[in-house]
Amino acid sequence: MEDSQFWRKSYDPGLEDLDPAVWETNYVDAVRPAFKEFADKAAFEFMGTSISFRDVDTYSNRFAHMLLSAGLKKGDVVGINLPNIPEYAIAWLGTLKAGCAVSGVSPLMSPDEMKHQLSDSDAKGLITLDAIFEHRLTGIAADLPQLKVVVAASVGGFLPPVKRILGKLLKKIPKGKVAPLPGKTVYKMEAVIKSSQFSGELPDVSISPDDLAYVQYTGGTTGLPKGAMLTHRNAVSDLLIVQRWLGWESGRGVALSGFPFFHIAGLFFCENCVYLGWTQVLIPNPRDTDAICDQYDKHRPSALVNVPSLFQILLANPRFRKLDHSGLEVCISAASPFPEESQKELESVVGQGMLLEVYGMTETSPLTVMNPMKGKKKLGHIGLPILNTDVLLLDTTTGVPVPVGSPGEICVKGPQVMAGYYKKPEETRKAVDENGYMHTGDVAIMDEEGYLRIVDRTKDMIIVSGFKVFSRKVEDVLAGHPAVDMIAITGIPNPSRPGSELVKAYATLVPEWKDKDKETVKQDIMRMAKAKLAAYEVPKEIEIRDELPLTTVGKIDKKILRKEG
Numbered sequence: 001m002e003d004s005q006f007w008r009k010s011y012d013p014g015l016e017d018l019d020p021a022v023w024e025t026n027y028v029d030a031v032r033p034a035f036k037e038f039a040d041k042a043a044f045e046f047m048g049t050s051i052s053f054r055d056v057d058t059y060s061n062r063f064a065h066m067l068l069s070a071g072l073k074k075g076d077v078v079g080i081n082l083p084n085i086p087e088y089a090i091a092w093l094g095t096l097k098a099g100c101a102v103s104g105v106s107p108l109m110s111p112d113e114m115k116h117q118l119s120d121s122d123a124k125g126l127i128t129l130d131a132i133f134e135h136r137l138t139g140i141a142a143d144l145p146q147l148k149v150v151v152a153a154s155v156g157g158f159l160p161p162v163k164r165i166l167g168k169l170l171k172k173i174p175k176g177k178v179a180p181l182p183g184k185t186v187y188k189m190e191a192v193i194k195s196s197q198f199s200g201e202l203p204d205v206s207i208s209p210d211d212l213a214y215v216q217y218t219g220g221t222t223g224l225p226k227g228a229m230l231t232h233r234n235a236v237s238d239l240l241i242v243q244r245w246l247g248w249e250s251g252r253g254v255a256l257s258g259f260p261f262f263h264i265a266g267l268f269f270c271e272n273c274v275y276l277g278w279t280q281v282l283i284p285n286p287r288d289t290d291a292i293c294d295q296y297d298k299h300r301p302s303a304l305v306n307v308p309s310l311f312q313i314l315l316a317n318p319r320f321r322k323l324d325h326s327g328l329e330v331c332i333s334a335a336s337p338f339p340e341e342s343q344k345e346l347e348s349v350v351g352q353g354m355l356l357e358v359y360g361m362t363e364t365s366p367l368t369v370m371n372p373m374k375g376k377k378k379l380g381h382i383g384l385p386i387l388n389t390d391v392l393l394l395d396t397t398t399g400v401p402v403p404v405g406s407p408g409e410i411c412v413k414g415p416q417v418m419a420g421y422y423k424k425p426e427e428t429r430k431a432v433d434e435n436g437y438m439h440t441g442d443v444a445i446m447d448e449e450g451y452l453r454i455v456d457r458t459k460d461m462i463i464v465s466g467f468k469v470f471s472r473k474v475e476d477v478l479a480g481h482p483a484v485d486m487i488a489i490t491g492i493p494n495p496s497r498p499g500s501e502l503v504k505a506y507a508t509l510v511p512e513w514k515d516k517d518k519e520t521v522k523q524d525i526m527r528m529a530k531a532k533l534a535a536y537e538v539p540k541e542i543e544i545r546d547e548l549p550l551t552t553v554g555k556i557d558k559k560i561l562r563k564e565g
Helices: 006-010 027-037 053-069 086-097 111-120 130-143 161-169 189-193 232-246 264-276 289-299 308-315 318-322 340-350 425-431 471-479 518-532 558-564
Strands: 042-046 049-052 077-081 101-104 125-129 149-153 185-188 212-217 227-231 254-257 279-281 303-306 330-333 355-360 367-370 390-394 408-413 438-446 452-457 462-464 467-469 484-493 501-509 541-544
Touching (some): 027 053, 042 086, 053 086, 077 111, 086 125, 086 189, 101 264, 185 189, 212 232, 212 264, 227 232, 264 279, 264 355, 303 308, 308 484, 340 355, 467 471, 471 518
Parallel strands (some): 042 279, 077 101, 077 125, 254 279, 303 330, 330 355
Antiparallel strands (some): 355 367, 408 438, 484 501
16 A cells, blocks of 8 residues: 555655554543643633633533433434534533534524434434524424434523623524423523533543444435444544644644534534634634624634635635734635635735645545645645545546546545444445445546545536536636636536536626626636637536525535526
8 A cells, every 4th residue: 555655755744644543532532631731721712702611621511411311322313403603512522422423403404404314313312593493493393203302502692691682682693482392301501501400520421432423414415415424433533633734733723714513524623623722713604704804803813714615705805805814824625626716816815825725525524635734735636645544546437546647536545434324334335345445426636746636526527428527627717717706517408419418607706897798708708718628618608696506514506506507
């Protein structure tokens, strides 16, 4: 394996594989030193309120005891249906301390989507917002007989009373009525964590590296979302590998991220910050860029982490461009492709060499590929396979490894690869082969230095008259036009050639181009496309919109575009 891993020559000096013995533990034990060493430090900053590591430790212990008193046992699943507020982190840690498994549930889900995930995961517990409790949960609770305990929190739970009352009066804080649910125990979060009803000491629960830590649901690009089972070993191994890669120091960082905790990227970054004893600035609404700018200006983060589209939305706010970025040490981009032109624009604002693009997926805990922290970062590339991790690129048709410079599906093997999909052994066998490689569905090209560049999803690849069109390549070219803000392409059926497709582009425009004639703008984009792309790659249609649909984590939602196409 060593001989084939030529990418190691591009690693930062001194980086070597870790001894696997270091992750033979659980996350609760791995982070315990941080709660002792940084007890008085702010773990979270939330809308003017600071919550210390000591308080987070005590509150999460009480949450754990509440779960155990309700009859939950090791391995039971608890859904967390909250935005990024302190209660999410407390419930997450408390669930792990009880030996239970966390399942992030997006607050933007419809009642039917919530019901599917809670039913599919056999969730025994749920923490949700009071507004969601009243307006969504009460309508589906009777269809969730396995659900034993429900905890209701408020967005303003940690705000001073005056701010909380004003927020509700001005309707800036959603609210809802919390009432009994037949057959279920119902608590309010404040009563669980801020009273002595439950012990503030760590519960005596034995947790092994093989025990389940998470059942995190995938985005469901095809069919219904699936629950990826991640063990404590999966989580701790990726945490320790990534920290060795980054070389971050305990106790000295301040983190600001728009990634929601219910998504694997936000969850992983939170795991890292707690482990390091860093302060996290919580952003409950990542689309509110003015609020992000306020928090950025106040707390001067050293690390800024976002999905590419959220970086682009930030860049569209003139306030972000004028902020003092001198305290920033790194911007990390993950979860979806980041057009190279937009990467350059971001670095022109925050500083050259500040962007660190990385790659992962829910099923790999999540990170497997990263640009070097100190060495060469290649814009438009997701980086190098990280420590203790092997990567193969396989031909999407034959399954044979492809040569350097040719596109192939990324297949990953390492300690961070999931235990499998929850209750779906057949789906697991399709995803993880007999040699332990996770088939990601992402198509990439590896260059002679080992850097990977995503060119498409296997499910997003467009077939035009037998030619493969890689959407990432076309999107990167179109993003280079000065009028284009955000861009996405999909395939639409070719009426004259059944089984073949045509390329369609969807775009939003930068402010200074929005008042221009749209047909003229489309023609100008098309001229550039014809000059830079092969004939079969050129969009046959360009649709200009005021906005593109985004998923709950801020990725462009191509499923919606395909339906509307």
